[in-house]
Amino acid sequence: MKIYTYTSKSAETRVASIINRGLGFKKKDYLKVSQILEDVRKNGDNALIKYANQFDSPGLSIKSIRVTSDEIKAAAKKVKKTFMRSLNRAISHIESFHKHQLCNSWINTDRPGAFLGQIVNPVDSAGVYVPGGKGGKTPLVSSVLMGAIPAGIAGVKHIAMATPPTKDGTVNPHLLVAAKKVGIKEIYKLGSAWAIGALAYGTETVPKTDVIVGPGNIYVTLAKKIVSGTVGIDMIAGPSEILIIADNTTNPEFTAADLLSQAEHDTMASAMLVTNSQETAKAVNIAVEEQLKYLDRKDIAEKSLDSFGAIIVMPDLTSCIELANRIAPEHLELHIDNPFEYIGKIRNAGAIFVGDYTPEPVGDYIAGPNHVLPTAGAARFASALSVDNFVKKTSLIHYSKEAFKREAKDIIRLAEIEGLDAHANSIKIRLKI
Amino acid sequence: MKIYTYTSKSAETRVASIINRGLGFKKKDYLKVSQILEDVRKNGDNALIKYANQFDSPGLSIKSIRVTSDEIKAAAKKVKKTFMRSLNRAISHIESFHKHQLCNSWINTDRPGAFLGQIVNPVDSAGVYVPGGKGGKTPLVSSVLMGAIPAGIAGVKHIAMATPPTKDGTVNPHLLVAAKKVGIKEIYKLGSAWAIGALAYGTETVPKTDVIVGPGNIYVTLAKKIVSGTVGIDMIAGPSEILIIADNTTNPEFTAADLLSQAEHDTMASAMLVTNSQETAKAVNIAVEEQLKYLDRKDIAEKSLDSFGAIIVMPDLTSCIELANRIAPEHLELHIDNPFEYIGKIRNAGAIFVGDYTPEPVGDYIAGPNHVLPTAGAARFASALSVDNFVKKTSLIHYSKEAFKREAKDIIRLAEIEGLDAHANSIKIRLKI
Numbered sequence: 001m002k003i004y005t006y007t008s009k010s011a012e013t014r015v016a017s018i019i020n021r022g023l024g025f026k027k028k029d030y031l032k033v034s035q036i037l038e039d040v041r042k043n044g045d046n047a048l049i050k051y052a053n054q055f056d057s058p059g060l061s062i063k064s065i066r067v068t069s070d071e072i073k074a075a076a077k078k079v080k081k082t083f084m085r086s087l088n089r090a091i092s093h094i095e096s097f098h099k100h101q102l103c104n105s106w107i108n109t110d111r112p113g114a115f116l117g118q119i120v121n122p123v124d125s126a127g128v129y130v131p132g133g134k135g136g137k138t139p140l141v142s143s144v145l146m147g148a149i150p151a152g153i154a155g156v157k158h159i160a161m162a163t164p165p166t167k168d169g170t171v172n173p174h175l176l177v178a179a180k181k182v183g184i185k186e187i188y189k190l191g192s193a194w195a196i197g198a199l200a201y202g203t204e205t206v207p208k209t210d211v212i213v214g215p216g217n218i219y220v221t222l223a224k225k226i227v228s229g230t231v232g233i234d235m236i237a238g239p240s241e242i243l244i245i246a247d248n249t250t251n252p253e254f255t256a257a258d259l260l261s262q263a264e265h266d267t268m269a270s271a272m273l274v275t276n277s278q279e280t281a282k283a284v285n286i287a288v289e290e291q292l293k294y295l296d297r298k299d300i301a302e303k304s305l306d307s308f309g310a311i312i313v314m315p316d317l318t319s320c321i322e323l324a325n326r327i328a329p330e331h332l333e334l335h336i337d338n339p340f341e342y343i344g345k346i347r348n349a350g351a352i353f354v355g356d357y358t359p360e361p362v363g364d365y366i367a368g369p370n371h372v373l374p375t376a377g378a379a380r381f382a383s384a385l386s387v388d389n390f391v392k393k394t395s396l397i398h399y400s401k402e403a404f405k406r407e408a409k410d411i412i413r414l415a416e417i418e419g420l421d422a423h424a425n426s427i428k429i430r431l432k433i
Numbered sequence: 434m435k436i437y438t439y440t441s442k443s444a445e446t447r448v449a450s451i452i453n454r455g456l457g458f459k460k461k462d463y464l465k466v467s468q469i470l471e472d473v474r475k476n477g478d479n480a481l482i483k484y485a486n487q488f489d490s491p492g493l494s495i496k497s498i499r500v501t502s503d504e505i506k507a508a509a510k511k512v513k514k515t516f517m518r519s520l521n522r523a524i525s526h527i528e529s530f531h532k533h534q535l536c537n538s539w540i541n542t543d544r545p546g547a548f549l550g551q552i553v554n555p556v557d558s559a560g561v562y563v564p565g566g567k568g569g570k571t572p573l574v575s576s577v578l579m580g581a582i583p584a585g586i587a588g589v590k591h592i593a594m595a596t597p598p599t600k601d602g603t604v605n606p607h608l609l610v611a612a613k614k615v616g617i618k619e620i621y622k623l624g625s626a627w628a629i630g631a632l633a634y635g636t637e638t639v640p641k642t643d644v645i646v647g648p649g650n651i652y653v654t655l656a657k658k659i660v661s662g663t664v665g666i667d668m669i670a671g672p673s674e675i676l677i678i679a680d681n682t683t684n685p686e687f688t689a690a691d692l693l694s695q696a697e698h699d700t701m702a703s704a705m706l707v708t709n710s711q712e713t714a715k716a717v718n719i720a721v722e723e724q725l726k727y728l729d730r731k732d733i734a735e736k737s738l739d740s741f742g743a744i745i746v747m748p749d750l751t752s753c754i755e756l757a758n759r760i761a762p763e764h765l766e767l768h769i770d771n772p773f774e775y776i777g778k779i780r781n782a783g784a785i786f787v788g789d790y791t792p793e794p795v796g797d798y799i800a801g802p803n804h805v806l807p808t809a810g811a812a813r814f815a816s817a818l819s820v821d822n823f824v825k826k827t828s829l830i831h832y833s834k835e836a837f838k839r840e841a842k843d844i845i846r847l848a849e850i851e852g853l854d855a856h857a858n859s860i861k862i863r864l865k866i
Contacts, residue, residue, distance in 0.1 A: 027467075034460075083850065086843035096543055100551070103536075108801070110529055115787075116801055118533070121780050123814045138852030174850055210814040229658065229669035232814035236662035257859040264855040291862075296854040343829065347554050351828035354548075357837035358830055359859040365847040366840050368541070368549055369828035381556045381643040381665035383826035393816040395784035395802035396776065397791055404790035407799050410519035414798040417516065417607055419571030421729040422697040426690040426792040429724075 097368030113403030164191025473630030530801030546836030597624025
């Protein structure tokens with residue numbers, strides 16, 4: 001990796017290229033995805049099966065789009081007991097964390113005769129998208145959990161899942177078992193933009209949902225962006241990223257391993273070390289080169305580091321944190337002495353991993369917080385996927401006749417200033433009686 | 434208005450046309466708005482002034498884009514004392530309601546050695562868009578309050594406002610006074626898509642913001658949709674709508690006035706009465722025709738009622754509510770006996786106005802809840818603008834060495850199933866020590 005110093009112009013250029021790497025879509029892709037969505041909206045199942053046959057599984061029929069209970073039963077026999085143990089542990093931790101996110105409805109009766117409130121209700125139905133994972137070879141089990149568990153805790157009654165089938169029309173058993181465990185009852189063998197279209201608009205076979213969540217490639221992301229507003233979505237996710245702030249108390253081997261765990265995701269992923277120590281910068285860099293040699297996904301990680309990796313040496317820890325706030329990384333690890341002293345200074349980060357024994361995979365799989373996190377600077381304004389995504393709040397307003405009369409003149413005045421005569425009239429007509 | 438009965442096919446067609454009226458954008462508009470945004474992103478102030486001169490105010494210069502403190506001082510002298518009284522009352526109520534929406538950060542220490550939490554922070558900056566209001570003649574004061582107050586309560590330090598200037602380059606004094614009262618320090622004379630572009634990307638004069646909220650026409654809405662993800666936005670808003678459920682205890686004059694107060698908004702607005710009483714249907718219809726005659730915005734209201742108005746007679750109140758749940762109206766008024774008995778059955782509505790003395794303008798101006806509400810069925814999954822839109826939540830994860838060791842094997846197992854070797858490695862390397 002290249003080591004930059006904070007004063008250099010090249011450091012600034014690199015930071016800008018990392019911040020901006022995930023933004024923007026090609027017009028071509030936008031039009032293509034729009035067309036697919038329109039096709040699904042108009043032609044329903046026929047469109048779905050056309051795309052599924054063309055891109056995923058040539059033999060799939062409309063009748064076999066939905067996973068059967070026999071398939072789910074068979075899947076349970078194909079997975080190892082150790083897997084079930086780890087799965088159950090992860091589910092229990094994720095549930096425990098997300099239960100804290102539940103919000104109460106409330107009322108406010110500050111003013112005589114005015115009864116105001118906010119009612120929290122779950123959405124009726126949710127769709128969880130789970131990517132194929134190399135043609136079903138690397139099932140993204142954690143995506144099933146992170147998408148469906150907060151929906152279940154919110155109280156969503158109908159949770160559907162869509163995931164592309166393998167060429168022979170099957171879904172990896174680990175995904176099916178995980179889906180069953182977290183209460184998903186409908187699973188559809190659908191991928192890419194047409195899966196999102198089906199969940200957003202509904203077809204003869206796939207009921208439409210109110211909220212769609214889950215990661216995916218550029219087509220999935222664009223489709224989510226386009227249907228957003230017709231349904232709720234979790235977020236427009238870009239490629240993954242980590243920023244590690246380390247001082248000279250860090251173990252360079254740990255820091256290097258964590259940078260690589262991010263870089264292996266994809267060639268657009270970004271891994272950055274920001275440090276106040278030139279020695280740490282060098283030691284981590286050596287460890288990265290060494291560990292890289294032995295990785296299965298060496299090529300991906302190497303390309304990611306070349307394109308969007310960086311080691312930046314800053315004058316002190318405060319300026320390290322300020323740089324992190326500017327970048328607003330998805331994952332922020334603190335490999336520093338007394339890390340809790342700095343938490344209060346961090347304004348923009350998806351998730352903060354504190355200390356030497358909290359590498360990012362702890363959060364990806366088992367700690368409990370959601371691993372669906374804002375990327376590409378969106379942590380400036382967005383949050384992890386949560387129970388919030390699966391509820392909506394309805395305002396409640398009730399005025400007594402007395403409260404109404406007390407405030408009627410003000411309402412009329414404000415309505416008239418805005419030129420909304422009929423608004424004023426709906427007040428005046430009630431004053432006559 | 435036309436009276437439909439629930440069994441008729443025409444009722445179903447009308448409901449569908451109301452639900453779907455706000456959806457979809459023209460490709461032409463999408464491309465036009467994309468181009469404007471790109472222009473602003475690349476050319477900054479120069480693009481802004483080009484569009485501002487062309488469409489709003491020919492004499493505006495880059496230097497005069499920002500409203501000066503002298504302009505704000507002068508505005509204070511131009512508004513009436515009675516306006517200030519009503520404004521202050523509205524602000525106090527809106528603040529009081531939104532303060533209840535503040536969420537605490539929390540921690541969870543259920544498992545030994547695992548310190549987990551969720552930190553709530555305000556975004557650094559927010560942009561509030563306020564439409565021109567007939568070339569400045571009908572200043573939308575309430576839009577200023579509803580956009581900026583929740584941001585202020587969230588703790589946002591920098592709140593900017595953008596609103597199109599009149600032809601002579603001024604902004605209505607009521608807007609300036611309201612903006613000052615709610616803590617907006619920067620006001621820009623910018624409208625339409627270029628205003629949204631400036632707030633999203635920043636220019637030499639306009640700093641970029643993290644969240645953009647506020648209503649607008651199709652160009653503003655499309656621009657918000659496109660920049661969404663680069664910044665947070667409140668929602669993709671369609672035309673306004675009301676659904677009133679009334680039984681034979683209602684005062685038909687009240688109900689009619691409330692339908693009209695919605696219909697006057699614009700020709701795409703929708704006003705629906707859903708009732709279990711044929712007599713009420715008729716009486717309200719007569720009152721609508723009568724009141725319509727005397728409205729300033731008669732033409733708009735008439736067209737809206739013709740296109741998207743409906744009176745639907747249902748067999749009973751339960752089916753009235755089920756229809757409302759399907760439509761998920763922005764505003765739902767209950768003009769029925771014992772209305773609170775039915776609140777628990779309502780799943781989908783932006784805001785519920787309960788009883789004869791709570792017409793929708795009460796909520797628009799003074800009650801306290803936000804009047805920026807989900808439209809076109811989005812109340813199925815979305816909520817009113819709130820303090821939530823101006824905060825983000827950061828997950829906090831800290832594992833002790835002991836907690837790490839306890840769960841390490843599970844993490845390795847799940848990472849390996851997903852084919853993420855370097856993820857597993859970041860755990861393994863810490864077990865060696």
